[in-house]
Amino acid sequence: MAPIQNVKGMRDHLPADMMLRQYIVNTLTRISENHGFEPLQTPIIEYAETLEGKLGDDEKLIYRFEDHGGRRLALRYDQTVPLARVTAQYAGQLSFPWRRYAYGPSYRGERPARGRYREFYQFDLDIVGSSSPLADAEIIAILCEALAALGFPGFVTLLNHRQIIGGIARVSGLSEEAAGGVYRAIDKFDKIGPDGVRTELLKSGITPAAADHILELVQIDGTPDEVLHALSQQLANDERATVAIANLRAVLAGLTAMGVPPDQYRIAPRLARGLSYYTGVVFEAITPHWPEGSLLGGGRYDDLIGLFAGRQIPTVGLAFGIDRLHDVMLELNLGPRPRTTALAFVTLFSVDQVADSLALAAELRAAGINTVIALEPGNIGKQFKEADRRGVRFALVLGPDELARGEVVVKDLQRGEQRSLPRAAAISLLAEALNEGK
RNA sequence: GUGCCUGUAGCUCAAUGGCAGAGCGCCUGACUGUGGAUCAGGAAGUUGUGGGUUCGAGCCCCAUCAGGCACCCCA
Structure with a gap:
């Protein structure tokens, strides 16, 4: 007989947990629909081939199996690749720009830890088919609105742009290949500090002079305008970074006009984010009460959707990690705690x-x-x-x-x-x- | 996937290698038209699982499963 227990990294959600989880999801749904986003649901199972070749090194974490008919299948790894498939498959029935939200489980064969499970639920929000900085701004505005509605105290959304990091690497004299090591190293800044980042950079073969230059640029701090001003001077010789800075300025203008409180976001040149498919603006939300890592994050990925459609479809989106939001809210004692559904x-x-x-x-x-x-x-x-x-x-x-x-x-x-x-x-x-x- | 720590009643935790316990919770009653408080009683365990050492293992050893922490990565 099978043991009476959960498969590693898979969890049951008893009523007390479910009521808070549903409160979170209902809040996110309400805000999304308030912005005109439309619901989408896709199967948990995809052809393995659909997921392969999109994720880089993370592919080993995909759950793969064969069905009775010998088909190579996989449990979805996120809700972004399925979105790309749907966008290509139903391009004729969808009208762009398309705002869609999706809620459901995804699966990754990782070592479980607090706030991190092999089956985890995400609430995804994407604007497909627009490269307007207003699309980026709207996604970020919803992110801030949602965290405020859920009651997170003192959260901040960190903003950056892939081509700012790229520009920092380039003006420091690094090749495109070396830039990957830069992303990974500076992303750990808040965890390991400047000296730790310097050690990492040197380890990946970067010269001390370049490492110091990178560290200097990455630590630029201040109001969004100040940071962008400093960066525009430092990166003036890099065309792509200059375009990126102009793009971020437009996003910031959008946030202001949408009424997002200025203390809820900040430009952080050190923010890299791991997912390899990001191409433009990247962001993540942090709270001082959860030092373990980001609450959630997202960004612009203009190439991924097009892999399926055969043409570029610019997209920006984010994923709320419901399990992590739930864990943090429990720890911070946020949100309602009904004991039952009946009155x-x-x-x-x-x-x-x-x-x-x-x-x-x-x-x-x-x-x-x-x-x-x-x-x-x-x-x-x-x-x-x-x-x-x-x-x-x-x-x-x-x-x-x-x-x-x-x-x-x-x-x-x-x-x-x-x-x-x-x-x-x-x-x-x-x-x-x-x-x-x- | 690598390293370290943990696993005892539903929950939180005790128990020098020598009879498995407490608090909370749960059930019954005191109380056949009124919950919480109090009192009395009760049920509850193959000590995660499987081996080994020993006269004897919850405790020591090995394996395995699960959880936590650090790497790695990310939601």
């Missing part, structure tokens, strides 16, 4: 009142009040106890006395108060409590 518990006084109680429950539900019923009549004390244990706030009693008066007893188990009210008044009392709770 009302209808007791069964005795066998004679069962039908009336069930009718009352139906009335409550029709009024939009989540209602759970007792399943065994009698012993009201035990039924109150069950309601209380479940975390249901209101217990309703319909005994012979109440029925005779056309009333119902409503007991607020949270406050310990109880009143006997006409049925209509009881229902509107609960409806009121429901609205307060929202």
Whole structure:
């Protein structure tokens, strides 16, 4: 017999966790749709070939298997490659620019750790088919709006551009090949510090002079305008970096015009981000309360979608890691913590009142009040106890006395108060409590 | 994938190589029209799993599974 346990890195999500997870997803969905994003769902299984050749070194983490028909299949690694496939496959049915969101699990055969699992849920947000800096700005604006709505204190979105890092590497005299080592090294800056980065750079064969120059540029700090001004002077001889800086300025103007509070973002020349397919703006959100790493990140990838479509389709997007958001929110005690989905518990006084109680429950539900019923009549004390244990706030009693008066007893188990009210008044009392709770 | 740490009741954790325990939770009752508090009682375990050493293993050794931390990488 199989052991009674989860497969490594795969988790169950019991009700207490699910209610917070759904709150997170509902919040993200609401904000996405508020910006006109449309939902998309794709299968968890893809042809292995679809995923291969898109991810670089990370391909070894793909879960691969063969089905009964001998097809080479894989569990999706992210929701970006499936988006690329869908975009190519249904190009005629989609209209661009296309704003789409997608929520679901992806799979990576990594060593699990806190905030990191082999099955993990992401909420993806992409604008397909636009190279406008306003598209970048909108994605970043949603990111800030979402983290603010979820209650993250002191989060900051770090912004950079791939061609700024590239320019830093080039003006330091490095070849394109050496630039890869630069990305990896400077991305660790906040973890290992300037000396650590210098050591890493030297290890990858970069001269001390170049390493020092890189470190100097990468540590430029200040307001977005100050940082971009300094970079534009330092990188004035690099055409691509100059274009990138102009692009970032346009993104910043968009953020300002969209009303994103200026303390929620910052230009960080050291931000690299691992995924190899990014081509333009990159960003990630950090919070001082989660030193383990970024909360989430994203960027512009103008070439990936086109791999399937056969033409360039510029795209910018981001992925919220639901598991990580959930872990951090638990740790920081953020978000609502309902214990159950029900607001009302209808007791069964005795066998004679069962039908009336069930009718009352139906009335409550029709009024939009989540209602759970007792399943065994009698012993009201035990039924109150069950309601209380479940975390249901209101217990309703319909005994012979109440029925005779056309009333119902409503007991607020949270406050310990109880009143006997006409049925209509009881229902509107609960409806009121429901609205307060929202 | 490499290294290190951990695994005992539902949860948090005790137990010199010598009878497996506590707190919380859960169930029953005191209380047949009222939950939480209190009191009394109860259920609960092949000590992650499989081997080994030993008169005797929760404890020591090996393997394996799972979790955590550091690399690596990323959400």
